[in-house]
Amino acid sequence: MFKSKRLHPAAAITNTLNTLKGIILPYLIVFVFGGSRPEGIMSQLLFGSGFILLSFIIGVLRWRSFTYTLDHGEFLIEQGILIRKKRYIRINKIQSLDITQGIIQRLFNLVSLKVETAGGNKSNEPEVILEAISREEAEAITSIISKEKEEIIEQRLEESQNYPVYTLAFRQLFIFAGSSGRVGIVFSGAAAVLLQFQEVIPYNRVFRGIESFAASGLVNILLLLAAALILSYAAATIHIVFKFAHSTVQKKKDDLILTSGLFEKRQLTIPFKKIQAVKMSQNIIRQPFGYITVYLYYAGGAAAGKGNSRVMLFPLIKKNELRKLLREFLPGYSFEEPNNGLPTRAFIRYAARQLYVSVPLSAVMIWLLFPWGLASLLLIIISIFWAYQSFRDAAWRITDECLSLRFRMISRHTYIIQKTKIQALRIDSGFLQRRKKLNSIIATVISGTGPARAVITDLDTDDAEKIKQWFAPDKEQEMIKK
Amino acid sequence: MEPKNQISKKAIQVWRVSGFLFSLLEWGIAAGAVILSAIFNIPKWIPILLFVLALVCTLIAVFILPSLRLKHWRYEVREKEIEIQKGMFVIKRTLVPMVRVQHVDTKQGPILAKYGLSSVEISTAATTHEIPAIDNREAEQLRKYISLMATVEEEDV
Numbered sequence: 063m064f065k066s067k068r069l070h071p072a073a074a075i076t077n078t079l080n081t082l083k084g085i086i087l088p089y090l091i092v093f094v095f096g097g098s099r100p101e102g103i104m105s106q107l108l109f110g111s112g113f114i115l116l117s118f119i120i121g122v123l124r125w126r127s128f129t130y131t132l133d134h135g136e137f138l139i140e141q142g143i144l145i146r147k148k149r150y151i152r153i154n155k156i157q158s159l160d161i162t163q164g165i166i167q168r169l170f171n172l173v174s175l176k177v178e179t180a181g182g183n184k185s186n187e188p189e190v191i192l193e194a195i196s197r198e199e200a201e202a203i204t205s206i207i208s209k210e211k212e213e214i215i216e217q218r219l220e221e222s223q224n225y226p227v228y229t230l231a232f233r234q235l236f237i238f239a240g241s242s243g244r245v246g247i248v249f250s251g252a253a254a255v256l257l258q259f260q261e262v263i264p265y266n267r268v269f270r271g272i273e274s275f276a277a278s279g280l281v282n283i284l285l286l287l288a289a290a291l292i293l294s295y296a297a298a299t300i301h302i303v304f305k306f307a308h309s310t311v312q313k314k315k316d317d318l319i320l321t322s323g324l325f326e327k328r329q330l331t332i333p334f335k336k337i338q339a340v341k342m343s344q345n346i347i348r349q350p351f352g353y354i355t356v357y358l359y360y361a362g363g364a365a366a367g368k369g370n371s372r373v374m375l376f377p378l379i380k381k382n383e384l385r386k387l388l389r390e391f392l393p394g395y396s397f398e399e400p401n402n403g404l405p406t407r408a409f410i411r412y413a414a415r416q417l418y419v420s421v422p423l424s425a426v427m428i429w430l431l432f433p434w435g436l437a438s439l440l441l442i443i444i445s446i447f448w449a450y451q452s453f454r455d456a457a458w459r460i461t462d463e464c465l466s467l468r469f470r471m472i473s474r475h476t477y478i479i480q481k482t483k484i485q486a487l488r489i490d491s492g493f494l495q496r497r498k499k500l501n502s503i504i505a506t507v508i509s510g511t512g513p514a515r516a517v518i519t520d521l522d523t524d525d526a527e528k529i530k531q532w533f534a535p536d537k538e539q540e541m542i543k544k
Numbered sequence: 545m546e547p548k549n550q551i552s553k554k555a556i557q558v559w560r561v562s563g564f565l566f567s568l569l570e571w572g573i574a575a576g577a578v579i580l581s582a583i584f585n586i587p588k589w590i591p592i593l594l595f596v597l598a599l600v601c602t603l604i605a606v607f608i609l610p611s612l613r614l615k616h617w618r619y620e621v622r623e624k625e626i627e628i629q630k631g632m633f634v635i636k637r638t639l640v641p642m643v644r645v646q647h648v649d650t651k652q653g654p655i656l657a658k659y660g661l662s663s664v665e666i667s668t669a670a671t672t673h674e675i676p677a678i679d680n681r682e683a684e685q686l687r688k689y690i691s692l693m694a695t696v697e698e699e700d701v
Contacts, residue, residue: 484641484644485640485644485670486638486639486640486668486670486671486673487638489637489638489639490637491634491635491637492633492635506668506670506671507670512670513670534625534641535624535625535643536625
């Protein structure tokens with residue numbers, strides 16, 4: 063019913079780019095910065111274009127040698143320039159199909175289709191990417207596969223106005239990008255790259271002016287640093303804006319459909335029954351402004367990137383919109399704020415855990431640099447304040463079929479987990495905890511890169527017992543009998 | 545209310561043997577230090593200290609830890625859930641609902657085999673839980689029972 067097919071020729075271009083992406087770093091190391099680089103600008107250029115041409119030839123050959131067939135309940139991929147490889151995937155083993163559109167695909171009005179099988183975190187599972195096919199072809203493959211799997215084909219043209227749609231507002235996109243705290247990474251990355259190019263860019267000449275400028279005072283150096291920081295901050299912000307622009311969440315009958323991206327569009331379909339947990343996080347920058355990020359954990363390998371099955375549902379929403387939105391988009395979850403806190407005696411343990419670190423640290427500082435080291439006493443005050451915050455933030459709540467756990471690592475997290483999605487519940491009682499009738503409670507859920515754990519430390523033993531009673535299947539049965 | 549089953553008493557022997565074998569490593573390090581101190585100019589007290597440490601560790605690993613560990617290891621397999629308790633200083637009690645269990649393995653290393661014991665490993669989609677050192681026959685029964693109970697209610701992950 064399906065003949066063996068080739069991809070659209072544009073795949074040759076994406077193949078070329080992929081090859082180039084693979085060799086650019088080794089190329090730079092060996093031929094640009096390395097000892098064996100060719101002399102002179104001309105030979106550099108010649109060499110470089112030679113490599114590009116070679117990659118292009120490989121790209122074309124790869125496109126020529128790649129065919130796919132869909133037949134008799136099997137998906138067959140043949141590829142390989144010198145060594146022919148065949149890969150069969152049983153259609154009923156296919157877990158998810160993801161359609162994405164990169165820049166090259168956009169130019170030719172094509173899409174790329176990613177076929178994934180079960181076990182998203184096992185690297186040896188087969189997985190196939192059809193780099194460039196027409197949208198109609200992708201739809202055809204999708205519908206054949208879903209028909210084979212005897213699933214109800216989700217109508218793409220389904221009237222979406224019946225279902226709620228959420229769109230990330232422009233203003234919030236910018237606030238989100240600006241408060242993400244990813245500046246540090248970009249800054250250090252930029253610094254590393256700039257240092258690499260020492261040989262190419264005549265820093266001496268560039269900096270000669272700056273040096274005399276810098277010589278005139280520490281203030282100028284600081285100004286320069288600040289400028290660099292602001293630049294990397296802007297770069298980080300722009301990157302995030304691109305990635306999360308046009309973020310929408312669409313609710314269908316059984317699925318949530320997430321899309322995002324300005325240049326590279328991503329679409330992700332998550333069936334409701336695959337959702338494992340909802341996490342709401344507030345980092346310290348966003349918390350004072352009442353902004354929250356909502357994540358979804360879900361099972362099954364779908365392409366949120368690198369087999370990771372955690373995705374941002376709402377990048378940034380105001381606290382007062384939260385409940386309404388979540389009720390609308392996530393039925394079966396209750397979003398009451400956790401209201402059962404920790405007993406006061408737990409605070410001593412929270413404080414102690416912070417002070418074990420901060421007191422010796424500040425003692426050493428004072429001892430080493432006497433008068434100035436006294437400033438490190440501030441560290442102790444901050445650590446006590448931090449302990450108090452963490453103590454205040456830890457809370458739990460049981461509502462019908464959901465367990466909500468709130469705690470602070472650096473950001474404040476609230477997990478909401480349905481009873482049937484908790485894989486295991488662990489209750490710890492440490493030596494010192496037992497004397498104070500305190501316990502820690504750990505709920506484990508599935509997440510892409512290993513289990514995700516929601517942990518509340520030092521809650522009252524009676525409370526821990528209550529949560530256990532709620533979770534335990536056997537005891538629940540007895541209660542019903544009574 | 546603790547889980548009611550203890551693991552096999554023979555586990556003490558198993559842990560003694562494995563503890564002893566493991567502490568040979570420490571004796572090896574101490575012996576190495578003697579040789580090094582003969583060749584290089586290393587103060588005498590270092591190898592002596594290492595020997596004392598190795599001795600103390602061996603005594604603890606062979607005579608003290610195994611019986612303590614046995615006392616704290618408990619498990620119970622009920623109709624719809626499995627409860628496991630372990631740990632001395634931090635007591636960890638884990639509750640796994642039967643319907644969450646994906647598969648059950650029994651494992652047996654050479655030392656366990658010599659004493660006719662096996663360990664049972666219970667895996668959910670996200671976690672793995674071990675019951676160490678129970679009788680071969682009991683382990684097999686447990687494995688069968690859990691697989692049977694776990695398949696009663698098939699649920700989507």
